[in-house]
Amino acid sequence: xxxxxxxxxxxxxxLMGIGAWGPAFNNWAELQTLFANPSLGDDxxxxxQVPKPEIIPANERxxxxxxxxxxxxxxxxxxxxxxxxxxxxxxxxxxxxGDTEITDYMCRVLTSAEKQLSPTKFHNSVHxxxxxxxxxxxxxxxxxxxxxxxxxxxxxxxxxxxxxxxxHHEPVLVTLFDTAAHDAYRQIFACEQSxxxxxxxxxxxxANAPIARLVMADETAASVIAxxxxxxxxxxxxxxxxxxxxxxxxxQLAAKRSGDCVFELSPRRxxxxxxxx
Amino acid sequence: MSPDQILIVDxxxxxxxxxxxDELRAALATQRSGLRPNDFPGCNLPTWxxxxxxxxxxxxxxxxAAWQSRNNALIxxxxxxxxxxxSLTTLVERFGSARIGVVMGSSTSSxxxxxxxxxxxxxxxxxxxxxxxxxxxxxxxPGLFVAQLLGLDGPNMTVNTACSSSAKVFATGARWLRAxxxxxxxxxxxxxxxxxxxxxxxxxxxxxxxxxxxxxGARDGINLGEAAGFALLVRGDDAQGIxxxxxxxxxxxxxxxxxxxxxxxxxxxGARLAIEQAxxxxxxxxxxxxxxxxxxxxxxxNDHIEGNLVGAMFPASTLASSTKGWTGHTLGAAGILExxxxxxxxxxxxxxxxxxLAQVDPEIAISMSAANQSADLTHVMSNSFGFxxxxxxxxxxxxxxxx
Numbered sequence: 001x002x003x004x005x006x007x008x009x010x011x012x013x014x015l016m017g018i019g020a021w022g023p024a025f026n027n028w029a030e031l032q033t034l035f036a037n038p039s040l041g042d043d044x045x046x047x048x049q050v051p052k053p054e055i056i057p058a059n060e061r062x063x064x065x066x067x068x069x070x071x072x073x074x075x076x077x078x079x080x081x082x083x084x085x086x087x088x089x090x091x092x093x094x095x096x097x098g099d100t101e102i103t104d105y106m107c108r109v110l111t112s113a114e115k116q117l118s119p120t121k122f123h124n125s126v127h128x129x130x131x132x133x134x135x136x137x138x139x140x141x142x143x144x145x146x147x148x149x150x151x152x153x154x155x156x157x158x159x160x161x162x163x164x165x166x167x168h169h170e171p172v173l174v175t176l177f178d179t180a181a182h183d184a185y186r187q188i189f190a191c192e193q194s195x196x197x198x199x200x201x202x203x204x205x206x207a208n209a210p211i212a213r214l215v216m217a218d219e220t221a222a223s224v225i226a227x228x229x230x231x232x233x234x235x236x237x238x239x240x241x242x243x244x245x246x247x248x249x250x251x252q253l254a255a256k257r258s259g260d261c262v263f264e265l266s267p268r269r270x271x272x273x274x275x276x277x
Numbered sequence: 278m279s280p281d282q283i284l285i286v287d288x289x290x291x292x293x294x295x296x297x298x299d300e301l302r303a304a305l306a307t308q309r310s311g312l313r314p315n316d317f318p319g320c321n322l323p324t325w326x327x328x329x330x331x332x333x334x335x336x337x338x339x340x341x342a343a344w345q346s347r348n349n350a351l352i353x354x355x356x357x358x359x360x361x362x363x364s365l366t367t368l369v370e371r372f373g374s375a376r377i378g379v380v381m382g383s384s385t386s387s388x389x390x391x392x393x394x395x396x397x398x399x400x401x402x403x404x405x406x407x408x409x410x411x412x413x414x415x416x417x418x419p420g421l422f423v424a425q426l427l428g429l430d431g432p433n434m435t436v437n438t439a440c441s442s443s444a445k446v447f448a449t450g451a452r453w454l455r456a457x458x459x460x461x462x463x464x465x466x467x468x469x470x471x472x473x474x475x476x477x478x479x480x481x482x483x484x485x486x487x488x489x490x491x492x493x494g495a496r497d498g499i500n501l502g503e504a505a506g507f508a509l510l511v512r513g514d515d516a517q518g519i520x521x522x523x524x525x526x527x528x529x530x531x532x533x534x535x536x537x538x539x540x541x542x543x544x545x546x547g548a549r550l551a552i553e554q555a556x557x558x559x560x561x562x563x564x565x566x567x568x569x570x571x572x573x574x575x576x577x578x579n580d581h582i583e584g585n586l587v588g589a590m591f592p593a594s595t596l597a598s599s600t601k602g603w604t605g606h607t608l609g610a611a612g613i614l615e616x617x618x619x620x621x622x623x624x625x626x627x628x629x630x631x632x633x634l635a636q637v638d639p640e641i642a643i644s645m646s647a648a649n650q651s652a653d654l655t656h657v658m659s660n661s662f663g664f665x666x667x668x669x670x671x672x673x674x675x676x677x678x679x680x
Contacts, residue, residue: 011456098416098437103388107395110472122477123539123664126384127416127437132665135533141547143531144667145445148386148416149434156434160449163456184395187404188411265432266424268375 010217011166014210016084017200019077019175020250021070022237023048023193027077035254038230046233048194056137063120064133067099070196071130071177072137078198079138082207084171086138089200090164091173092145093131094157096242099124100185130177142170153178154245155263155271161201162216171202176243190240193233197246212253215274217260224264227251249273282513283451283526284676286461287364290355290617292504292610293327294603297358302621305629308649310603312488312500320475323486327502327605328470329354341425346390346413347469348383349422355467355505356426364509365427367519368461378459379433380450381419382443382466384609384663386435389471390414419467431459437609439663440572441531442466443506444612447671448529450510460515465507466613474501474608481539489575489606491599491631492584492645494638496575502605506613508620513676524620527656527674528559534666541578541662545586548660551668552590555658559672563591566672567654568628570619572662573599574606581641583660588643596652597645602632612661616671619657623673628652 018028024044025031034041051073056064064072071093079086102125109117126132128146135144143164149156154176161174177196181189204213227248229235237244249261256277263271288298293311295301304311312325335350356362368377394408408414412421420435436442436449443466450462468474478484478501485498510526511519532554534547541548556563569591572583580599587597600618607614622628627649634647656674 096415096417098386103391104395106388106473106477107391110392110476111395111398115472115476117473117476117480119477119480119539122473122480125473125477126439126664128439128663128665128667129538131438131533131667132538135535135666136537139535141533141535141550144438144533144665145436145449145531146438146665146667147434148420148437150412150415150417150421152433153417156432159432159458160434160452163452163458167452167455184398184402184404185414188409188414266375266430268430269432 010215011162012204012213012215013162013165013201014204014207015199015212015214016202016207016210017078017082018211018253019074019198021051021074022195023233031250032254035230035251041231041233056133065099065102065124067095067177067179068130068133070179070194071175072134074196074198075134075173075175078173078200082200086140089140089171089173090142091131091134091175092147092157092161094147094153094176095127095178096148096150096153097178097181097189097191098127098148101182104183104185151242152264153242155265158263159265159271165201165203169203171200174199174201176246178241178243193237193241195237195241195244197243197250213276217272217274224262224270279513281455283454284511284513284516284521285524285620286509286511286519286521287361288508288617288620289359289361290504290506290614291329291358292604292607292614293329293502296331296354304603306627308632310632312605317470317475320472322475322479322484324484325488325500326470327500327607329503343410344413344422344425346387348385348387348389348419348467349413351469351503351505352419352422352467353426355507361507365463368509372460374428375430376460377429377431378450378453378462379420379423379429379431380436380446380462380464381423382436382446382609382612383419383468384437384439384442385468385471385474386416387413387418388473389469392472423463423465429463438667439665440608440611441661441663441667441669442609442612444616444659444661444669444671445531447526448531451526451529454510454512462510463507464510466610467505468607468609469503470501483576485575488633489601490633491573491575491601492580492637492641493634494636496580499574499576500605502607504604504607504610504614506610506617508613523676524623524673525676526671528555528672530554530670532668536666539664541582542666543582545582547666547668548583548586548662551670555670555672559674561656561672564594566591566595566656566658567652568619568622569595569597569658569660570615571597571599572660573601575601584641584643593644596628596650597643598629598631600629612669616659619659620673623654623657623675626651626653
């Protein structure tokens with residue numbers, strides 16, 4: 001027995017803002033340039049520059065770990081492009097690996113005799129540190145989520161954000177971020193490059209001149225095909241960094257190419273988005 | 278029943294006060310606390326903890342060896358309780374395993390295993406092979422292990438919003454069902470004691486040396502605890518022929534404080550928003566809420582702010598208590614554990630008191646008692662607030678009286 005609501009109300013959202021940060025690009029415009037001129041990538045260093053999101057007050061920013069800075073930076077980029085007020089925007093943050101640098105710090109301190117943890121590092125160790133810094137810095141009192149689904153984090157975060165946008169009739173920011181695996185964690189996770197991206201979604205038709213429309217389509221038969229990214233370094237990023245599973249969608253948005261984009265949700269389920277402009 | 282209605286098919290929980298609902302019911306009725314003086318291995322902090330001793334007896338089967346962690350052992354124990362797995366089997370037969378979502382909540386995931394791994398680093402700083410557990414040492418470990426144990430392959434994620442994590446799983450579960458992307462959802466939460474949280478909360482000077490005393494004038498901090506809890510949700514229009522609790526999730530609210538990473542908003546502005554949203558979604562006035570299971574951690578700040586907020590928003594006829602005196606603060610599992618206590622109160626009419634309460638802090642304008650009470654309940658609420666200023670409020674109601 002299927003739900004009549006689901007058949008009658010396809011989930012449709014409009015995209016109003018995009019943020020991006022990673023090796024060789026510090027914002028969406030630079031990533032678009034790279035997609036359009038992949039040969040530029042051959043001359044680049046492919047190392048990330050530590051972001052300095054202006055929205056976090058300087059004294060707080062100094063204490064903010066890299067994953068927080070990256071997530072807040074791309075969130076701020078997407079919000080600014082959308083022209084919306086942060087107080088109106090709910091948020092879903094997704095990170096597949098969490099902050100392995102802080103986990104490494106805590107586990108090391110706990111092997112010492114004193115086991116004296118820094119209280120700041122302890123409260124920064126929560127997976128929702130990025131959501132916390134973002135809502136505090138931007139004065140947002142809306143729902144803030146922080147989710148993990150390992151390699152499927154990008155798909156689940158998008159799914160969650162689109163459903164929330166549709167059912168609550170409110171703008172939702174979805175921010176994906178994963179930083180390079182730290183120290184002993186490099187034995188476990190292949191992730192060598194840091195990446196973050198943000199998409200600002202509004203209910204379909206809620207704003208003028210959206211960047212694109214995303215429709216959630218029947219996904220039972222969809223299969224995930226790795227995107228044909230224009231540079232080896234981008235392929236590697238897509239493969240190893242859970243947040244970067246959104247690169248295929250970003251490439252499609254940069255090229256303004258209508259069509260499907262598929263994310264894995266589980267071994268037997270996928271999220272199929274139909275992108276149109 | 279309406280497709281918008283979210284019905285609770287079954288639930289169960291395991292914590293220091295008991296493994297499974299039978300033990301927990303008895304512990305609640307007799308006010309038997311699960312707290313004990315700290316005897317957690319490798320931690321000599323003077324405090325009390327809500328430890329689940331049965332975790333130490335759990336043995337991972339050889340085929341599950343790569344899933345080993347204290348948190349996963351607690352999840353496995355929790356899933357063995359009561360009728361959870363029978364109820365799930367009925368749903369799998371009806372809908373298929375790919376149409377059943379999994380939404381877990383946790384704050385530590387399996388960081389206990391990372392701590393263990395770092396105690397075994399070799400001279401080159403390398404992890405021994407037995408700890409190279411990618412499915413355990415990532416924040417989604419609880420969701421992955423539940424799917425592995427139960428053979429579920431629908432959409433699956435773990436909410437990691439600190440101490441509101443496994444309250445928010447109900448909101449996500451309801452949204453997924455209403456969106457029609459799944460036909461049933463297993464929501465849950467699991468957090469285990471580990472050195473990170475014991476020494477971490479100690480570093481914030483939030484840990485009490487005695488048994489925690491929520492809302493008492495003499496309260497001086499929290500006791501940490503561990504728990505796993507689960508609930509199965511379906512849409513009301515799919516409930517025909519499925520045995521269920523007769524209870525629905527009638528409203529949820531989620532909000533942010535926008536104030537501080539580890540200190541709640543001084544007037545509870547974010548908490549108020551979450552409570553107001555939940556009431557609005559349920560279509561209820563504050564006076565219609567019969568019982569509230571408060572977050573009530575026994576920290577100076579939380580109880581002062583939450584107690585005064587709830588005292589101002591709700592009439593004295595709304596009963597309220599904190600059950601942390603039974604369990605300790607179970608962090609990312611607190612949302613589901615205390616929702617289950619609220620569901621139990623709704624079912625049994627036994628309203629738990631606030632254990633260890635001698636006298637309500639005169640600076641907190643709320644009335645509550647240490648003793649259990651009997652009452653006929655229709656609508657109950659559970660509050661959960663976490664680091665990052667992350668708030669969630671849930672309302673559960675008898676399904677037959679729902680609007």
